[in-house]
Amino acid sequence: MTRAATATGEYPNDLPRPEGELERLEAAWELPKGWRIVTAVNNTVIGYFYIATAFGFFVLAGILALLMRTQLAVPDNTFLGQETYNQIFTMHGTVMMFLFAVPAVEAMGVLLLPQMLGARDLPFPRLGAFAFWAYLIGGLVFFCTLFVGLAPSGGWFMYPPLTSERFSPGVGADFWLLGIGFIEISAIAGAIEIIVGVLRTRAPGMTLDRMPIFAWTMLVFAGMVVFAFPAVILATILLELERAFDWPFFIAERGGDPLLWQHLFWFFGHPEVYIIFLPAAGMVSMIVPAMAQTSMVGHRLIVVALIATGFFSFGLWVHHMFTTGLPALSLGFFSAASMAVSVPSGLQVFAWIATIAAGRLRLTAASLFVLGFLFIFTLGGLTGVMVAMVPFDWQAHDTYFVVAHFHYVLVGGMVFPLLCAFYYWAPAFSRRPLSERMGKSAFWLIFIGFNVAFFPMHISGLIGMPRRVYSYPAGLGWDLPNLISTVGAFIVAAGILVVLADFLRNLRPTLTKSAGDVWKGGTLEWLENHTYGARSVPHVDSREPLWTHPRMSEDVKKGRYYLPGTMTGGRETIVTSPVEAVPQYLMRLPGPGWPHLIAAVFTAAFFLLLTVKAVALALACGGIVIAAMIAWMWSSDPASAGEADIGAGISLPTYVAGPTHPSWWAMVVVLLVAGALYLSYVFGYLYLWTVSPATWPTTPISMPSWPVTCLIVSGVALAAATRLLGSSRLLFALALACGIGALLVGLALDAWTQWQSGLRPSASGYAAMVYANAVLQAQIAGVVTAMGAFTLARLVAGRLDADRRVVFDNLALLWGYAIGEAALGLLLTHGFPRVAG
């Protein structure tokens, strides 16, 4: 398809480039001026905001850690009261995990991926910006609950019954459930963006085999977010329903079970650890080769290890529940899996060591952080294998040994690589690199301080100190290790201060004149970058294109490669095929705007107002959100602007529909999220049945013939609408309206029949589950209805026809899914009691 660029000395585009081409490109990507920068959507600006915010939350949660360590420095201390301490450790854990770790790695992806893949931007810039703003606002408000004493205090994993209405009456737990639930949605939005970005916006020629490992880790990361987060979102929905309306999902005396929460939470919570660690490992896999100036040893093996880790990590969740009295063999399965997962992680460690050995490691600040990471993370892995052994865990569970273990894994596996990444990539995005001298002193402070703080916790844990205690009596042998830990924590803090000082002195974020390739890296993020990425999009024929083609940087900058300007006058990026990266489509991208920002602000307001039960205000905000989203989506899906020549005789369409279009892929990922959420629900339903089958009905209610009929009608209408879009607008509209109407009627009829039979959601765990099904179905059906109305509006406005049909294609996917989920729901709630009864 392409003339082999560079190899024969031929380039996709000739020089000199036409006059004004560069200026037009710059104009298309111009940033909003002054404070209007908040309306920007391009990945660099959002990436900077995102990283800064995540790091800010790290500092905030770190301050909370210092408060805790101050309290624990000496026995019988009265610096913090008990309830305050509870709120602080809960907030420390929650903020570190949900507001720092996950967003920080996602932010690195947003900032780095487009440059690394040779894209001009991610495929859905406004979605990314929306996710960021929602997270910033939601996170800040959530954090501020601490200042008014309304913060949650049930620990970062929020186990009921402690967090039930009965034992945690205030709004603290609700803030956690709605606030964190909402931030998870923002994380999922980011994951969708990343999956589609990695699979569809790579530079021509960048096959999967040539894709940088960081991109692989972000792909696995995002895939794991898609399957893991829905479980905890479901759990938060159920617990919130229980707290607000007394639906007893987790109340044992009424046929619920608190252990259901633990299953759902840890089905998310364990993969979460890898969700945090894998991208960090991906950064290390980029930095080690650059620092050692040699290719990564075992590139393919690492890819395999990443995918395997991604899967295996879903088979570990019960190792957090070894002490809950599960059957012996079950514990055995999870114990074995927990040890098995260390094999692929170990593979990566050996690959890094081999690469370091194969090249000559320059001892820069970044390299030091890599070495520190290897040391600390490996120790954390070792204690991990220890607690994976069931009898050992029975001893160490809920002691400071576990606190030591997971901080070795989290700080070693994520904070060190992140700091390393800052020192490594700063020159690509800042006018000045960070100071090597300050970086090295920061490293030693953090490294030594960390070990001083956390090593003694192994000991205090083994001699019996439980976690989550606000104080302890003297004379138990805990005094000295605690004092040492506190000193260590403050040494870490000093190191972080040095990093912050370095940022202040040297970090000068820029979108045009970065310090550049100071480490002689081999991958595309070291091209000269602007708001629009590189001037032209290179043809990639190796894993380290800049090493293979030493002149590539120059040639890219001159505009010799693909897409050296703007073809349609606006922002655009090349969309390629997922495996071989063959150019397929020139996608136009949106510029700055307000609607997504307004939507984010009011979505946050909606959830927070619900928390404090200001329902009317919340609904008003919800209305604004919908209006803003319509304004946002209205300008999407522009009509074709003809073919565009990107160079080398390749002419790309500017409009495609169906599976070639990135939004089709995004929709499929959304369906996977929805499916994972629903399967979590099915698991919950079956789980409650295994613990209290007595609450299941013995005489099932009547067959749901009418709901089934409605679903069939809806399916037929969907098929008809798909055909009619090309031929008759009126009939198409009719099919659409009737079909979605039938779906709604079917669901409503089913819920009504259950209600008519006398079943009330607060009666039992079973009843609550039946109505939870109705809630979940209503959610999807609501979205289908909104999208249906939007589709009709587009039809009327002449923005939808047989060719320009992406909006309908997306609706059709979701609609079809909704019918399937509704059918599964009927099968479960009507079929299962018949089989089991």
Added chain:
Amino acid sequence: MFRTFLRLGAPLAWALHFLVLYGAEFLVCSRWGSQAYAAVVAGATLAALAVLVFVVRSTAAGTGFVDRVAFALGLMGLGGVLATTMPAFMIPMCVGTA
């Protein structure tokens, strides 16, 4: 469709096998006893091994990146399935189920 399945077949086989072994202990033990459960374990393990051997054999000769990765994942999947089944030989079944 089939090729996609082949590429991700190994991890999927491992995941399903794991789920069946773990889930069945709750569902089967209490109603039909430990012999039935042992049969489920044996059946699921044989099925998973069959899928994995198929994936490994059909990708062993491939030279492309995707095939190599699928092949290696097949080997890892074999290790994973064996690791999961091992406890079933070492720990008595259906002890501690309601």
